C-alpha cells in the first residue's frame with residue numbers, strides 16, 4: 001500500500017505527512033530536485049495523460065499533485081511493484097479536502113507552524129478508495145463501477161444500511177447491470193432477493209469466492225490502521241475507525257455481492273453458493289452486530305467525517321463546473337482587468353500571448369520542441385494566477401518566461417575548471433596520486449572542435465599548465481595537420497609570454513582512436529603533463545557505426561570531462577545532436593557540458609543554447625565568440641536571457 | 647426646545663450652535679474627546695509592534711535554512727514545539743518573528759542593568775522580518791541573490807536590512823569536497839555584493855554599510871561529524887581565497903564586451919594579495935562576518951549554550 005503521503009509547501013515545509021520510516025526524506029527531495037527544479041523529466045506536453053505523472057526512484061514510485069493557489073504539493077509514495085490504480089483519485093480528493101478544511105490556516109501567516117490534524121480524514125479516504133478499488137477489480141468494467149461507486153457514496157451518507165431502504169436503487173442498478181452484461185441469468189427475480197436478504201448471507205459467498213487472500217489482507221490492513229492510530233489517538237476515534245471499516249465493508253460487500261452473484265451464475269457455482277448459504281449466516285451477523293453495538297457512538301462520528309469529506313469532494317466538482325458558466329460574466333470585467341490588473345488568468349487568456357511567445361522563441365532559433373515545452377511550463381505556472389495591479393497579461397507572461405529561461409540555463413553547480421584541474425593534478429591528500437586531467441571534445445563535423453580545443457588550450461596555457469594535445473581524429477585527412485598548426489602557434493604564443501607548455505601527441509591516420517587516446521593519457525602521465533586535450537573525429541549524430549565507437553573511446557581514455565561542441569547556427573537539429581551524443585558513451589557516462597561555437601555570427605538568435613540544455617539538462621560551459629584564441633567566454637545567463645527576450 | 651430649531655440657513659445654524667443648546671454641547675464634547683482617540687489610532691496602531699529590521703537567510707541547499715526558519719517562527723508564536731520536517735525549497739517565504747524577551751538587544755546595550763526602563767523595554771517584544779530563500783544552485787541567482795540585492799536597495803526595503811544569516815552544514819564541510827566549494831562560492835558572491843555596496847557608499851566604513859552584518863551559522867553541531875565553528879571559518883576562508891584567485895584568472899563572461907574592460911571585482915580590500923580572511927574584510931571593507939556554531943535539531947530550553955540561542959543573540963545584537 002502507500003508507503004508515504006506528504007503535504008508540503010513549495011517553500012519546503014512538510015505540513016502534514018504519514019510516513020513509513022523506511023522511506024528516506026531524500027526520495028521526496030529527489031522528486032523536487034529532478035521534476036520541479038531541474039525539470040529533467042518533464043512529462044511530454046503532447047500526451048495529456050489522464051492520471052498524475054509518475055516519478056520513479058529506487059524501488060518507489062511517486063505521484064504528485066500541485067495546488068498552485070496555496071503553493072502546496074501533495075506527494076504519494078508507494079512501491080513500484082504495486083499497481084495502485086486509485087492513487088490519482090486519492091491525490092485529487094485529498095487535495096480538495098485538505099485545502100477546503102484548512103484554507104483559513106493556509107492563508108494565514110502562520111500556515112507553517114499550526115498543526116494540521118488530518119490523520120483521520122486521510123485514513124478514511126484511503127479506506128474508502130481501497131474498498132472501491134476492490135469493486136472495480138471484481139467487476140472489471142468501469143462504467144458500472146462508477147455508477148456503483150456513486151451509489152455507494154450516497155448510501156454511505158444515508159446511515160447504516162437497513163436492508164429495505166437501499167433495495168429500490170439497488171434493483172435499478174441491477175437492471176443497469178443486466179443491460180450491460182448480457183448474462184444468461186435464468187432467475188432474474190432471485191438476485192434482488194438475495195441482495196435484499198442483506199449482507200450477512202452474502203458475506204460468506206464473497207469470502208469463499210474472493211479467496212481467503214484478499215480477505216486476510218484487508219484484515220491486516222485494518223489492523224495496521226488501528227495500530228497507526230494507537231499512537232495518535234484517543235480511544236474513541238480508533239474504535240470508530242474499526243467500526244467504520246466494519247460497517248463500510250458490510251455495505252461494500254453488498255455491492256460486491258451483487259457482482260459476484262452474477263459471476264457465480266455465469267460460472268454456475270450455484271450449488272456451492274447454496275451450501276454456504278446455509279451454514280454461514282449464524283457466524284457473521286453476530287460479529288457485525290457486536291461491532292455495531294460496541295461502537296454506536298463512534299460510528300456516528302465517522303459518518304460525519306464521511307459526510308464531510310464527500311461533500312467537500314462534491315463541492316470541488318461543482319465549483320469546477322460552475323466556473324465554466326461564470327466565465328462569460330467574467331469576460332467583460334476581464335477586459336478591464338487586463339488593463340488594470342488583478343485578473344485571474346485562464347487558459348484562454350494565455351492562449352494567444354503564448355502563441356506569440358512561442359513564435360518569438362522560434363525566431364530566436366530555439367528548437368520547436370524546446371519552445372513548446374517552455375511555453376507549456378509557463379502556461380501551467382500561470383493559469384489560475386492573479387495578475388498584479390496595473391500588470392498586463394503580456395508582462396506577466398514575459399516575466400515568467402524570463403525566469404524559466406534563467407532557470408533552465410543556470411547550471412546546478414557552476415564549473416570551475418581551473419579548480420578541478422588543480423584538485424586532480426596536485427591533490428590535497430596523500431592518498432590520491434597526481435595524474436593528468438583529461439578533457440575530450442566531441443561533436444558533429446565542421447562545428448569547430450579543433451578550434452575550440454585550441455582556445456581551451458590557450459586558456460590553460462595562460463594559467464601556466466603543461467598541456468598535451470592528442471590528435472585522435474584518425475579518420476579525416478588533414479585533421480592531424482590542422483592540429484599541428486594550432487599546436488605550433490600556441491607554442492609560440494606561450495613561449496613569448498613565457499607561460500605553460502604545449503605538445504602534440506599524434507599517431508597518424510587509420511589507427512583506432514580509443515587506443516591512441518589511451519596511449520596519449522599514459523604518455524602524459526609519464527611525462528608529467530597537467531592536462532590532456534583529446535580531439536576526436538567529427539561524426540554525424542545519426543551515424544550508428546561511428547557513434548557506437550564513442551563508448552569504447554570513453555572507456556579507454558576515461559576522460560574527466562567530455563564536452564560537446566555545437567554550432568549556434570544549427571536549428572532544430574540541435575536537440576537530436578545533443579541527445580544522441582549524450583547517450584553515446586554508454587550507461588553511466590554522459591556529456592559534462594556544451595561548448596557553443598560561432599556565437600558571434602548569430603547576433604541575438606542564441607536559441608541553440610536553450611535547445612541543447614533543454615534536451616539534456618547538461619550545462620553550457622563555454623561560448624566561442626570569434627576567430628582568435630582568446631575568443632572563449634563563460635556563459636552569462638542574464639546576458640543570454642536578455643538576448644532571447646529582446 | 648430642540649424641536650423648534652431652525653436649520654434652514656447658515657446664520658441660524660451658527661446661532662443655534664453658539665447657543666447653549668444640548669445638541670451643540672454634545673457635538674462639541676464628542677469632537678473634543680473623539681479627535682485625540684482617532685489620531686491615536688491612526689498614528690500609533692502600526693507603531694505598537696515596531697519591526698526593527700529584516701534579515702535574510704542564505705546558504706547552500708540542505709544547510710537547514712528552512713528548518714531554522716520554522717523553528718524561529720514556532721518559537722516566537724509559542725504555539726507548540728513540534729517542528730515540521732523539511733524538504734528542498736523552491737520558493738522563498740518571509741515572516742515576522744518576535745525575538746524572545748530574554749535576549750538582549752543592541753539598542754539596550756548602554757543601559758544599566760538597574761535601569762528601571764530596561765525591564766519596561768523588554769516587555770515590548772522586539773520583532774524582525776526574516777526571509778528564507780531556496781539554496782538550490784538553479785534558484786540561487788533567481789531568488790537568493792536577487793532578494794539580497796532588492797533588500798539592500800535603500801528605497802525598496804521598508805524596514806532596514808540588518809544582516810544576512812548564511813547557514814552552512816558543518817557536517818558536510820568536514821571532507822574536502824564539493825559541498826565546501828559550493829558553500830564558499832555562494833558566500834563569496836554574497837560578500838562581493840555586500841562589499842560593492844559598502845564601497846559604493848563612499849567611505850569604506852560608512853554608517854549604512856556597517857549595518858549589514860553577516861552571520862555564518864555553522865549548523866548541525868549536534869552531529870558527531872560536524873566541524874567546530876573555528877575550523878568552519880578556516881575552511882571557508884581558505885576556499886574563498888582560492889575562489890577569488892581563480893575568478894581573477896578565469897574566463898570572461900559572455901556579457902562583458904571585449905572593448906570596455908571594466909576591472910574585475912575582487913573580494914577583500916587588498917586586491918587579492920595575501921590570504922583572504924574575514925577579519926581583513928571587516929577591517930578594510932567594513933563587512934562584519936561572524937562564524938557561530940549551533941544546531942537546529944537539538945534546540946531545547948534547558949541548555950542555553952546549544953541550539954540556536956547564540957544565533958538569536960547575534961540577531962539581538964544587530965537590532
Ligand SMILES: Nc1nc2c(ncn2[C@@H]2O[C@H](COP(=O)(O)OP(=O)(O)OP(=O)(O)O)[C@@H](O)[C@H]2O)c(=O)[nH]1
Pocket residue numbers: 012025705706707708709710711712713714731732733734735736779780781782813865866867868869940941942943944
Ligand atoms: N542533525 C541535524 N539536522 C539538521 C539540522 N538542521 C537541519 N537539519 C536537517 O537538514 C535537512 C535540510 O534542512 P532544510 O532546512 O530543509 O535545508 P534548506 O537549507 O532549507 O535547503 P534548501 O531549501 O534546499 O535551500 C533537513 O532534513 C533537516 O532536518 C541540525 O541542526 N542537525
Ligand SMILES: [Mg+2]
Pocket residue numbers: 011012711712713733734735778779780781
Ligand atoms: Mg529550504
